[in-house]
Amino acid sequence: MPDVKRRPCRVALAGFGTVGQSVARLLQQTPEDVDLVAVLNRRVAGKRVDWLDGRVRWTESIDDLLAADVDVFVELIGGRDPAETWMTMALARGISVVTANKQVIAHEGPSLRALAAARGCQLRFEGSVAGGVPVIRAIESGLASDTLTQVAGILNGTCNYILTRMEADGAGFDTALKEAQGLGFAEADPSQDIDGGDARAKLAILALVAFGIQAPAEAIAARSIACVTPLDFQYANRLHCTIRQVARATSAGTPGTLTAAVGPSLVPLTSPLARVQGSENLVTVKGQFGGETSFGGRGAGGDPTAVAVVSDILAIARGARPPSTAPFRRVEHVSAAFATPYYVRFTVSDRPGIIAALAAVFAAHGINIDAILQEPGFPADRRPFVVSLDAAPSEVLETALAEIGALDFHVVPPFAMPVLL
């Protein structure tokens, strides 16, 4: 169809932090008819900058912002509240919304998209997962014809920075975390990153677009990377692996169910996941027809995220149709029952019979021991060793580990990681 002449697309921006400022700068550079007309921020007097067009309205009030005859509301304040309320207000008025807010989209993406569809406007959220990497669009459009069965990825740049630092230099977790904080890669309270809360919200969004399954992010099992030690990298290396925080989900198995988990995992050195360095992100998608496709790049930071946000704005400005508003299946329960090989590190006060005791429990649960690895040179009262196990259902492993954990020789609780072959 021939291009329809449009009035300029009028954009209002809430949140003028790192990403918001990059969005404003990128909008100024775009040759298309997209005008930033209003900016909302707390304490707006201190935020005002001289490099923005003098006609931009600065405000602290959402009503004021949305009243500026706006076509697209860009939400970059983060967090659930008031972001979700503001998005709802905008959509209810028929104003399209672009956001990078993973928490709101993970929880309310489908209902907000339904509202957008009902009001004849759009909700887009490319920036909510993997920063500047256009993976949402790739799944919703580029792989639209395939049936996707698995998504996996490195979705948290902070964890990946810490783990690749530990991998490269043998640095301890605390050292690597402090360094990440010093460089601005990790927040003062890093628990959302370290413990997997950030990655599982992103994984919930990927499950939404890849499988059409909406699951509460909190229902996705997440394990912390804080227990990973430099010694684990040594043992992983002996198994031709390294360690990454991996988020993975599959829709295979019982229809309408989701299996998903986030946590530190052994990945083979030859895997694309092993090659992701520093704060990069990588998402791999498996389809029945297309096989495995991967998307990598800068997963955070103002400029890359701004590319995602402004590309969403341009899609709306160019009159692109809204992405699918197909109904989502809502599930409350998310299984974590992947059947994979496992790596388990024990740290024990050594005495004869420990291996026999462990082996007996694993055998009783039908779990096969693949190898026992023990580096020399540790004191007998705090001796680490590693058992690698053949593939076993995760719930069976957990039962076995609970039994083993109750034995009296542990100095540190057993630490298990799946091996993603």
Add this chain to the structure above:
Amino acid sequence: MPDVKRRPCRVALAGFGTVGQSVARLLQQTPEDVDLVAVLNRRVAGKRVDWLDGRVRWTESIDDLLAADVDVFVELIGGRDPAETWMTMALARGISVVTANKQVIAHEGPSLRALAAARGCQLRFEGSVAGGVPVIRAIESGLASDTLTQVAGILNGTCNYILTRMEADGAGFDTALKEAQGLGFAEADPSQDIDGGDARAKLAILALVAFGIQAPAEAIAARSIACVTPLDFQYANRLHCTIRQVARATSAGTPGTLTAAVGPSLVPLTSPLARVQGSENLVTVKGQFGGETSFGGRGAGGDPTAVAVVSDILAIARGARPPSTAPFRRVEHVSAAFATPYYVRFTVSDRPGIIAALAAVFAAHGINIDAILQEPGFPADRRPFVVSLDAAPSEVLETALAEIGALDFHVVPPFAMPVLL
């Protein structure tokens, strides 16, 4: 906007080979209202299959095919003629076209898109580059707001299969090629793959969508991988590199000019390009804002290419707006003048003074020698060694190599590859 109720999207398919059959199968599985109504092939009697709906019209005539009240014409016969004529016929009638035809798109993509825009229909060609990897869409839409400065990639699965086979086992080029032919990865006449003709057509398409520059594919310098030997992998390894057929293009430098080349190149072992195995493809894109983003996956084969083709059909069926019809800058001349370090292998009838002679020529052209590598154990009358050179403009290197090539001690002409740091 609310979904508009549409009649089913009627699809006609020309070419019922590997990709065509996969497209037909995938169309049968899609839950959306997309109907395959007609199939064209030569000797259609021998092609007819019983797993397609009996109402599908089988024909050998393009007029007959397009007469079937068609919304989308899918061109999968390959080659320039009659594919281009048929696409023109379809677009002229207002029928949208989806194709995986790299030759036609590289040469006539912009004029065909202009025709589509004038007739209110669409031309889409996701399958023409990197098979099932949705890189065209990613560039045109997901990275729409960024200014792209470079694209590089492994775009030919045949070459990558051969080179990774040579890398893994020290196989010779001829052995690896025969194996690729036996497995169906290489054609009986593999010259389009080996000599870079296939990759440069794909690179021309990437330059089109990434930079808005249309250049004749033949104007892109291409060097063959047929000269690469197992010994080159040994030397590359000593330089912490491996060898890949890399296609790269940049729009930096003088505005409106394109610098592009295809050929065997040294890539660092740590680079994403080094990790691409077998017949996989990988495309990396650099943007001013978003940094480097990469897209990898299965670059050929019926099913992955069918995912790209059917996703294009679905985009049209769902009423997506046509991709940008911005005017392209047409350039006739493509520079190959990248300034990179170089690897040069000499094979000489040895005698004193050869290194001095080479060094004198390089010095006269201001080219610095980084290292001279020589593995022992070769006869004096056919002795290979490698010179690695600091970054130099490619045209300066070529002048120097022409001078050196005229000296009388060569048993094999000097063989140079850029080192892509």
